[in-house]
Every structure is written in structure tokens, then in C-alpha cells.
Amino acid sequence: FIDKHLPKNKLGLSVRNYEGVMSTLCAGCGHDSVTAALVQAFWELDLAPESAAKVSGIGCSSKTTAYFMGQSHGINCVHGRMPSVATGANAANGDLNYIGISGDGDSLSIGFGQFAHAIRRNLNMLYILENNGVYGLTKGQFSAAADYGSKSKKGLANDQMPIDPCVQALTLGAGFVARAFSGDKSQLIPLIKAGLKHKGFALIDVISPCVTFNDHAGSTKSYAHTYKYYHPLVHTDFVAHADEVTGSYDADGAMRVTMQDGGELFLRKTESDYDPRDKAQAIETLMMNKTEGEIRTGLLYLN
Numbered sequence: 540f541i542d543k544h545l546p547k548n549k550l551g552l553s554v555r556n557y558e559g560v561m562s563t564l565c566a567g568c569g570h571d572s573v574t575a576a577l578v579q580a581f582w583e584l585d586l587a588p589e590s591a592a593k594v595s596g597i598g599c600s601s602k603t604t605a606y607f608m609g610q611s612h613g614i615n616c617v618h619g620r621m622p623s624v625a626t627g628a629n630a631a632n633g634d635l636n637y638i639g640i641s642g643d644g645d646s647l648s649i650g651f652g653q654f655a656h657a658i659r660r661n662l663n664m665l666y667i668l669e670n671n672g673v674y675g676l677t678k679g680q681f682s683a684a685a686d687y688g689s690k691s692k693k694g695l696a697n698d699q700m701p702i703d704p705c706v707q708a709l710t711l712g713a714g715f716v717a718r719a720f721s722g723d724k725s726q727l728i729p730l731i732k733a734g735l736k737h738k739g740f741a742l743i744d745v746i747s748p749c750v751t752f753n754d755h756a757g758s759t760k761s762y763a764h765t766y767k768y769y770h771p772l773v774h775t776d777f778v779a780h781a782d783e784v785t786g787s788y789d790a791d792g793a794m795r796v797t798m799q800d801g802g803e804l805f806l807r808k809t810e811s812d813y814d815p816r817d818k819a820q821a822i823e824t825l826m827m828n829k830t831e832g833e834i835r836t837g838l839l840y841l842n
């Protein structure tokens with residue numbers, strides 16, 4: 540169905556042509572906002588749906604691949620094994636835009652080794668990790684990304700330290716590392732566009748609230764509580780923002796970074812930004828993030 544009244548991209552397609560089947564996730568789940576951002580990013584980049592290959596593992600997050608670009612290639616893989624399937628598909632056809640969707644359970648527990656080696660091999664793909672700290676599909680057990688001391692729905696406190704996927708990706712050699720919040724599409728969409736343009740492994744760790752099993756405010760009556768918990772912690776003005784992948788962005792203080800495909804990435808700078816090509820600064824930022832309990836989002840590292 541093509542809505543004649545919606546604007547078209549250079550391929551003559553509207554955003555509706557980039558949608559998939561209707562979501563069956565809980566109302567208010569952060570993952571649906573990631574889906575909407577993916578639809579918008581692919582549409583804005585004028586990428587044909589059939590130019591994409593969607594790969595995912597198991598979990599609420601991994602259902603996302605069904606919800607965008609119904610006309611593209613896609614496979615829902617075995618739990619934690621999505622990077623292996625992406626590696627094989629990449630070897631068979633390197634011309635597609637590979638996009639992996641995973642969760643913190645799928646990537647940081649059963650699939651942790653796969654995640655690490657996909658980065659080491661510098662697999663050419665955009666890897667989106669929808670991170671909510673719980674196994675939503677199996678009713679809310681702590682994942683390896685759960686905050687220390689956070690409470691489960693039954694009131695139990697998590698007594699293990701979380702794994703930070705961005706720190707792991709940086710130390711394993713990823714050339715593009717970003718963190719975003721599903722409640723901020725103005726930052727998430729440009730980051731997805733930049734990640735799709737990056738040649739090599741690109742990680743975007745998206746803080747994506749589970750409104751059913753990870754209600755940090757202590758009440759399960761309203762999903763708004765989960766977003767209220769995150770909003771004061773999320774700082775989008777600290778780290779460089781990816782404003783445009785290509786184009787003529789010319790704001791004061793804009794910084795230009797040349798991408799590996801020859802395109803340019805324009806970054807809006809604020810007083811406290813650092814050069815995202817400085818890995819030590821990126822790691823220091825994430826460490827500060829841990830001690831101060833804040834969530835710094837944006838493009839953390841680009842090489």
C-alpha cells in the first residue's frame with residue numbers, strides 16, 4: 540500500500556514501504572521506537588529495502604527484524620548465534636547492507652563469544668543492541684547488562700556487576716561505537732544512518748526500556764515510570780552527535796569526519812565534547828558514566 544499523500548524518497552518510496560508486520564511487543568516497549576528509527580533512517584538514506592539483510596537472534600529485541608522492511612532479506616537465528624550467520628551471509632554476498640538486531644541477553648550472555656569475534660573480524664555490519672537489562676521474553680530475569688542493585692519485579696536485587704557492551708567493543712577494536720536512547724529519535728536516527736554508512740563493524744547500544752519487567756521506579760502500573768527513570772540519567776549533550784552522514788551541514792562549531800566510504804559525517808560539538816577519534820577519551824567517558832550513574836549517549840568512538 541502506497542500512501543499518495545506521504546513524501547517520497549529518491550526511489551519514489553514512502554516510509555510505509557519500509558515498514559514490516561505489525562508489532563506484537565508490549566505497548567510502550569522501547570524496541571518499537573528503534574523500529575520506527577530504522578524505518579526512517581533507511582528511507583532517508585534512499586536505500587532500497589531489498590538492499591538490506593536483517594539478522595537477529597532470540598528475544599523480544601530480535602523480533603524487531605520482522606517489524607521493518609518486509610521486502611528485505613532476513614533471518615531470525617539461533618539464540619546468540621546471529622554473528623555467525625551474518626558472517627556466512629556476508630561471505631556469500633558482501634554487497635548487502637547487513638543489519639543485526641540483538642538484545643543484552645542474546646549478545647552478552649549466550650552470544651558473548653560471538654559478539655566479541657564479530658568485532659575482532661571487523662564484520663561489515665551495523666549491530667544494534669537493544670539493551671534493557673532483562674530477559675523480557677522469559678519474564679524478567681536479570682541479564683548480564685542489569686544495573687548493580689537494580690530490583691527485579693519480584694523485589695530481588697541484582698548482586699552482579701553489569702557488562703558494558705560499548706567498553707567491550709572499544710577494547711576489541713570496533714571502529715564505530717555509539718550509545719543511544721530509544722526515547723530520543725533525534726539522536727538515534729542520525730546514528731543509525733552513520734552506522735549504516737560505516738565500512739566495518741558498527742555498534743549502537745540502544746538503551747531501550749522494558750516497560751513490563753524493568754520498572755526502575757518500583758511500580759508496574761505505568762510504563763511512563765520507566766522512561767521517567769531514564770530521562771534524567773540520559774545526557775545527550777556530552778558526546779559528539781552524528782548530525783548528518785553526508786550533506787552540507789554548516790552550523791557553528793561543526794566538526795567534519797570523513798567516513799571510510801568517502802562520505803562525511805558532521806558532528807555537532809558542545810563545550811564538553813571530545814574528539815570521537817580519541818579512544819582513551821571514549822573509554823574514560825564510559826568509566827565516568829559508570830561511577831556517576833549517568834548514561835552518556837552519542838557517537839563515542841569513530842575510526
Ligand code: SF4
Binds near residue numbers: 567568676751
Ligand atoms: Fe518489550 Fe519488555 Fe514487553 Fe519484551 S517484555 S516486549 S522487552 S516491554
